[in-house]
Amino acid sequence: MSKPALIAKITAAEGKRDELIAACQKMIDYVTASEPGTEVYVLHTDGKDENVVWYYELYSDKDALTTHGTSEAMAAFGKEIAPLLGGKTEITRLSPVSGKGLSL
Numbered sequence: 001m002s003k004p005a006l007i008a009k010i011t012a013a014e015g016k017r018d019e020l021i022a023a024c025q026k027m028i029d030y031v032t033a034s035e036p037g038t039e040v041y042v043l044h045t046d047g048k049d050e051n052v053v054w055y056y057e058l059y060s061d062k063d064a065l066t067t068h069g070t071s072e073a074m075a076a077f078g079k080e081i082a083p084l085l086g087g088k089t090e091i092t093r094l095s096p097v098s099g100k101g102l103s104l
Contacts, residue, residue, distance in 0.1 A: 002095040008055040013086035030073045037064025
């Protein structure tokens with residue numbers, strides 16, 4: 001079974017992207033310190049839309065993804081970013097097959 005991965009597209013309200021990135025950084029710091037099953041958790045800005053950021057996430061297994069998604073930190077993060085959003089967050093679940101830097 002492949003490791004679970006996802007891409008999340010988050011759209012900030014006009015002029016709120018920097019605040020959104022700052023909130024995301026706090027979540028990145030939490031994940032780095034507290035979630036060993038989260039193997040990759042990377043935030044990207046969008047080259048075409050200045051209000052959009054993207055996360056790419058890779059987990060060691062389904063339990064690690066569940067731990068991340070149901071953590072108190074994730075619930076707090078959702079509340080923190082809610083007033084910064086300019087649209088609904090879009091999440092695409094993936095199953096990696098092959099690639100450089102990837103140990104399946």
